[in-house]
Structures are given as C-alpha cells and as structure tokens.
C-alpha cells in the first residue's frame with residue numbers, strides 16, 4: 089500500500105534518537121518528510137507552518153516537556169495525532185496523557201511498533217476528520233430541515249387563512265346571487281348550497297361538514313342529469329343542461345345548470361362547482377314557440393306537398409289534355425277524309441253490287457267486279473277503323489257482360505298466338521256489365537293482345553285481367569276525360585320490349601307504328617282509343633323499356649239488359665213506299681236501285697226542299713223517309729223535324745258519314761228513329777228499314 093508523502097513533526101532533544109526514529113519509520117513506515125525540533129518555540133511554530141500530519145514527541149525534554157507539548161498541540165492543532173515516543177512511562181501517567189488527548193505511546197526500546205502506530209494514528213485522524221465533516225453536514229442538514237419545516241408550517245398557516253377568507257368571500261358572493269349556487273363532492277352529493285338555494289328547495293343549512301341527501305331534480309330529468317354528469321366525470325369537462333328542480337312547495341321549475349369540476353394535481357376530481365339559473369318562463373315560452381313553429385312547419389310542409397302533388401297532377405292532366413286535343417284534331421281530320429272516301433266507296437260498292445246483279449255468271453267481267461267488290465269492302469273496313477278512331481262510327485251498343493266475351497276472345501287468342509307466349513286470364517270483375525258493342529269490345533281486346541304478342545317475338549307472359557274500379561270525386565282519375573264513378577277495367581300486360589317515352593306518347597295516333605311496312609298500319613290502338621272514348625271510358629298505358637307494358641281500359645259500368653236476343657243476319661225485303669233524299673247522285677242512284685230490288689217503292693230526291701214540298705202535298709204518300717244529313721239548303725235533321733211536324737210518328741232514318749255535328753240526343757228527341765253510317769250496306773239498310781217499320785205504332 090502506498091501512502092501519500094506525509095509530514096511528521098518530531099520533538100526530540102537527542103539527535104541520535106531522532107535519527108533512530110526516522111530510520112525506523114523509513115524501514116517500515118510510510119513515505120514521509122520530517123521536521124525535528126527540540127524546544128517549545130520551534131515546536132509551536134512548526135505546528136503552524138509545517139502543518140504536520142502526525143506529531144512524535146519525547147516525553148522528557150530539557151526546558152520543555154511532553155505534557156506541555158501535548159497541550160500546545162491540542163490548542164493549535166487539535167486533530168493532529170500525537171504519539172509519545174518515550175522511555176519508560178508509568179501507567180498512571182500514560183492514562184493521564186491519553187485523557188489529555190495523546191493518541192498512542194511507543195517505547196523507544198520498541199521503536200519497531202512506530203510505523204504501524206503512525207499509520208493507525210493517521211488513519212484514525214483521517215477517520216475523525218471525516219466523521220467530523222459528516223457530523224457537520226448532518227447538523228447542517230438538520231438545521232435546513234428544521235428551517236424548511238418552519239417555512240412550510242408558516243405557508244400552510246397562510247394558505248389556510250387565505251382559503252378560509254376565500255371560502256368566506258365565495259359564500260358571501262354566493263349568498264347574494266339570485267341563482268342556486270352549490271358545490272358537490274366527487275360522488276355528486278351536494279355539500280354546499282347558497283342561501284337562495286336553501287330557500288328555493290326549502291331545507292335548513294346542515295351542520296358544518298355535513299351534506300344533504302336530497303334529489304331535487306325532476307324524476308323525468310334524472311336520467312339525463314346523471315348521464316351528463318357521468319360524461320363530465322370521464323371527460324373532466326364542464327357541463328351544462330336544462331332540467332327541472334323541485335321548489336319548497338313541490339312545484340318544479342326549469343333551470344339551466346352549469347357545473348365545472350376541480351381536480352387535484354393528480355387529476356382526480358375533488359369538487360364540483362355549479363350554478364342553476366331559473367329559465368322557467370323562457371323555457372315554457374320556447375316550448376310553446378317550438379310547438380307553434382313545429383305545427384306551422386308541418387302545415388307549410390303539407391301545403392307544399394299538396395301544391396307539389398297538385399302541380400304534378402295538373403301537369404299530368406295538361407299533358408293528357410294536350411294529347412286528347414291532339415287526338416281530337418287528328419280524329420277530325422281523319423274523319424273528314426274518311427267521309428269523302430265513304431261517299432266514293434258507297435258509290436263503288438253500290439254500283440259494283442248492281443253490276444254484279446246484271447252481269448251474267450259466265451261473263452269474265454264478273455271476276456273483276458268481284459275483285460272490285462272485295463277491295464272496296466277492305467277499303468271500307470279501313471275507313472271504318474278510321475271512323476271508329478274518330479268516333480264517327482255508330483255501332484249499336486247494348487248492355488253486355490264482358491267476362492264471357494273476354495273469355496271467348498282469350499280462348500281464340502290462345503289458339504292463335506305462338507306457344508312461346510305464356511297466357512293467363514284473371515277475371516275478377518264482380519260487376520262486369522258495360523254498354524258496348526260486342527264486336528268492338530272484342531276488337532279492343534284483340535288489338536291490345538296482338539300488340540302484346542308482337543312485343544314478345546321471343547316469347548314471354550301475356551296477362552289479361554278484368555277487375556272492378558271505382559273512383560271517388562276526390563280521386564285521381566287515370567284519364568282526365570273520365571268522370572268519377574264505377575268502371576269495369578280490362579288490362580292487358582306483357583313482358584315484352586316495352587316502350588320509351590316518345591313512343592308511349594304517340595301510340596294512340598292513327599298510323600303511328602314502329603313496325604315494318606306490311607306488319608303494322610298503326611291503326612290498332614287508335615281504333616281501341618276511339619272505341620273506348622266513344623263509350624266515355626278511359627285508357628292508360630304504363631311501360632318500361634325491356635320490361636314490358638300494361639294497357640288498361642276503363643269502361644263505365646252499365647246496367648243489366650232486358651235480354652233481347654240478337655236476330656239472324658238476313659237481308660229483309662219490303663213493299664213500303666220510301667222517300668230517299670241525298671245530294672250525292674251516285675249514292676242516290678245506288679240506293680234507289682238497291683231498295684227497289686228489295687221490293688220497296690222508292691222516290692229518290694236530291695233537294696231536301698223539294699222533298700219537303702212533295703211530302704207536304706201528300707203526307708201519307710210515304711211509309712218511311714231516309715235522308716242524308718249534310719246537304720245544301722237544309723240538313724237532314726231539320727228536314728226530319730219539319731216532316732215530323734207535318735206527320736208525327738213518321739219513321740225517319742238519318743244516314744251520314746259525317747255525324748259529328750249531329751247531336752244524337754237532339755235527333756232522338758226530334759223523333760228520328762235510326763242513325764246509319766255511310767257507306768250503307770244492303771244488310772244494314774234493310775235491317776234499319778224493317779226496324780222502324782215493324783215497330784210502328
């Protein structure tokens with residue numbers, strides 16, 4: 089072990105001894121430097137200036153002694169180890185010296201102990217110094233601790249005082265407030281309530297440190313209150329809510345409560361501070377206002393919805409009306425053309441029939457005449473269709489039950505349409521009587537079903553349904569030309585190609601077709617339209633491209649018929665006298681010829697005024713009058729009226745191809761018995777004549 093060079097002060101009057109000591113130390117002791125003195129003065133000086141680490145002192149010295157030296161050392165350097173290196177020394181003396189502060193004794197005859205003694209003394213001295221330093225710092229720490237304790241106590245006192253003052257201030261302010269002011273423990277129990285709060289709820293102030301067990305919140309608002317408070321517990325955010333608080337008289341008033349949590353430094357909530365402001369009046373009027381606004385809003389919304397529906401409905405009706413007007417115009421045009429064609433056809437048909445009567449069987453012209461007749465009849469059919477569309481045809485209508493008729497048509501369709509079309513009939517009409525012409529009605533179903541089949545070239549489903557439909561005055565009518573009331577509906581649905589909007593808009597127009605020339609003329613639906621409209625019915629179409637279409641026909645429900653059976657078709661002859669009036673010569677000639685052949689005596693005139701004169705001369709000269717409607721000078725209706733004035737009960741038949749201006753009701757009132765549509769076939773004409781003559785009273 090190496091030691092730092094230590095300084096040794098030796099007090100020794102005998103140089104040999106001093107040398108011995110040094111030698112001994114050098115032999116086994118630490119590395120050192122030494123200073124040897126032999127009197128008090130130099131000893132004292134050496135202590136102050138040499139700063140020894142250890143003092144080795146002889147006990148007996150001339151003019152100075154070891155005990156005094158020890159005293160000097162303890163005075164000037166109390167902590168420096170002091171070892172006596174001496175001859176024999178009494179035990180008592182030694183104890184005494186040790187008490188006075190000597191650290192050790194080494195006898196001169198046992199100097200070999202000296203190095204160890206020096207090391208130990210130095211070690212002890214160092215230890216002592218360290219201990220002293222430790223004690224010193226401990227004492228210092230104690231002192232500081234005491235001071236900070238005192239400081240803290242002072243601070244706590246100050247803070248407590250401040251807190252008390254602040255709490256007093258808080259209570260003072262809170263008590264002057266018109267709101268309920270309160271504080272609550274972390275668990276929500278109220279531990280302070282201001283004066284106004286106590287008075288409002290009607291409870292006494294509790295003992296200090298106590299809290300109330302009150303639940304002044306309205307039971308209906310309790311859940312929301314607790315939920316809001318719980319949320320605030322989690323978020324630590326202030327909260328506010330509106331709830332009802334019970335007053336001392338058990339009445340509840342609305343309050344706006346605001347609350348903030350106060351937390352400790354670890355973030356735990358230690359207190360809630362809250363105020364509750366009475367908003368009862370505001371809240372009640374707000375609720376009333378809210379209800380008022382809500383009611384008004386809903387009224388407005390309803391009005392708006394109504395307006396929207398009405399606007400849409402008006403637009404739909406306007407569109408349907410536009411469509412109906414267009415169809416009306418087209419009908420007028422087509423009807424006008426058909427009328428002229430009719431007159432021409434009547435002449436062709438009449439004359440061909442006459443020629444056929446005259447041409448012998450074996451004449452080759454007969455074949456040509458038959459061709460003319462066939463073609464003319466085809467043309468007449470076409471014209472009839474146009475007239476049907478323009479509602480100029482006047483087919484006889486009678487009450488009929490449409491279920492058997494539709495069933496029969498369905499059977500026919502099923503037999504004739506391809507098997508790839510799956511057909512279904514749903515006949516659910518409880519009251520299926522309509523005032524209609526059976527062949528026209530059949531035509532309606534046939535045309536709709538044929539179109540449906542055409543729309544499904546690759547097969548599909550075709551459904552014909554019959555059902556009752558009733559519309560109140562307030563109901564939306566499917567067709568604006570319909571009236572409210574009871575209807576029998578026939579719908580024809582298919583799963584075919586469907587139609588786009590522009591096709592759908594035009595389907596009822598005559599000659600509108602999307603089919604190839606030869607496959608469709610475009611008259612099918614216009615005929616349906618004409619028939620349905622002439623029955624005061626309606627028709628609708630719904631369609632989705634690639635999905636299919638549904639056409640629905642609504643026919644006004646009619647009353648049960650008396651059950652007059654239909655007669656067999658046969659040209660009926662007669663011998664009565666007929667006055668026939670028509671300004672068209674060809675027609676007049678043909679009719680005269682046809683009627684004469686049936687046995688009648690015919691007077692055919694072109695001028696209605698002449699006819700009137702002739703009739704006036706002898707009112708019994710004729711059994712029946714057949715007159716055209718549109719004639720120069722006087723129309724057929726006026727003529728009929730005049731004749732009937734002269735001879736009431738006279739059978740008058742009005743025939744026209746252009747009866748739009750003829751009011752059927754008016755004509756009937758005037759006594760006109762029959763209406764016939766041009767061109768007149770022999771069958772129709774002979775039937776009508778027999779009807780009026782045979783019914784004669």
Ligand SMILES: Nc1ncnc2c1ncn2[C@@H]1O[C@H](COP(=O)(O)OP(=O)(O)OP(=O)(O)O)[C@@H](O)[C@H]1O
Nearest residue numbers: 539540543586595601602603608609610611612613
């Ligand atoms: N069920 C339907 N599905 C799809 N399109 C249809 C349907 N019914 C009618 N249409 C369309 O309406 C058009 C007119 O029909 P309409 O019956 O008047 O004439 P058409 O069938 O073309 O010819 P026509 O009936 O004179 O032989 C048709 O060409 C077709 O484009």
Ligand SMILES: [Mg+2]
Nearest residue numbers: 535539612613
């Ligand atoms: Mg068709």
